[in-house]
Amino acid sequence: MSKPEVAIVGIGIHPFGRTPERTGQEQGVYAVRQALKDAGVEWSDVQFAFGGSQAAGAADTMVSKLGLTGLQFINVANGCATGGSALFSAYNTIASGAFELGLAVGYDKHERGAFRVNTRSSGLGDWYGKQGLALTTQFFGMKINRYMQNHDISHNTLAKVSAKAFRNAEHNPNAWRRQPISEEQILESDMLSYPLTKFMFCSPAEGGVALLLARADQAHKYTDTPVYLNAAVVRSRRWGSFEVMAPWLALEDGDGPTVDTSKAAFEMAGIGPDDIDLAQLQDTEAGAEIMHMAENGFCEHGEQERIIQQGETEIGGRFPVNTDGGCLANGEPVGASGLRQVYENVLQLRGSAGKRQVPNDPKVAYTHVYGAPGISGVTILSK
């Protein structure tokens, strides 16, 4: 494994779900204060921050509550990879030697129901939304529908992914949907976008996460349990990929950005998929978790049917996936979602994930986000 230059020394989270009494920004501030406390530092010690939200305002306004210390604060807006991009930027700021201690923070507060898409800001004509094509849910339905046919994935396997998410979230006090739901209930819930039912989709929701990063060689100043960032990579789509919000696709079929991002991250870390002990993979819906297992290199296309049916992705299984309940049980506050995955992996690597702790002392963990209009972010963490 490559020698890490950056460590995560403090983590904070505001519970996900619905919190009517707090704005999105207040949830972000809450998470930052937790992260500071976790690392035992003051806000005035923080030299820089990268932060973002999609629907809850500019992150740099947080300084009016956290303190006007004059730090470098840069807002990040990168769709579903906003949190991942904030982390990537913070990582590089420390790796470059510019600063030694800084923050990646993300929060959000979305309205109820599916994402309302602004077609113009997505680079699409008004006609696209007017005739009912501007829905992220359609993409997910169409991608898994084709995948199920090509790779023999069953409807029951979709249901198993959702059932696992809600079961894992039962032991996550910060998760939104913590009631286990049976596979039958999942399959019989409203069909939103064939073959995906209501309980196979995550909802936009609210929440905030903050991560405090430091130079790896200084990490022990702040914590006894540093978690190192061995890779942080963000990539966009190439010709031939199949993406959300695409009025057309190339005649030729090609890999999506997840494949490129994953390969680059493994190269950066100097390890391979077999070295990963657990993963948080983008599960906007149940099918996404299945497809992303293969796109990130953890199995061949089609192997997921057996792997999931045999329970290998459960917390006690060979390769636990989405141990905190994922997007399915936490919802997807866009600015915070990618950082939540990293938060969970830090807990797991510290051995402090409580009842949802992955057994046998996991040492290397992986996160993956995917989103509109075809971007992906991956991190590899180790202790």
Next chain:
Amino acid sequence: MAEQVAIEEGLFTWPSDDPRLLGSQCQDCGAIIFPMQSGCPRCASDDTKPKELGTRGKLWTWTIQGYPPKSPPYAGDVENFEPFGVGYVEIHDEVKVETRLTTADKDLLKIGMEMELKFIPAYTDDDGNEVITFAFAPVER
């Protein structure tokens, strides 16, 4: 009497006895995309020309929109919403186009089936005009 108007100018030839979708083709690498745009996303050339697309293709994938989309941007009737089919049709040797489908019956849709271009009413605009958009239908055998 209410007029029929195209959902967007330049998306397809309209009015026409034989309307066609309007894409663009790169004059350097030949890549075809839809709708028309300047600039080729495959080879980065800026030399593209409009191209009328074919009217037949294969269903590449599909889903059924089972709940009323948020309005805006959706302009259809949310109160009396009926599920509608959505898919990508791979127009033979040209490009895959995202499209409404004329059926929302999952038993009538099969990946790989032959599809053909149709034009359907999408909604009624504020002036009472019937707004027309493109859709694909399974080819009757």
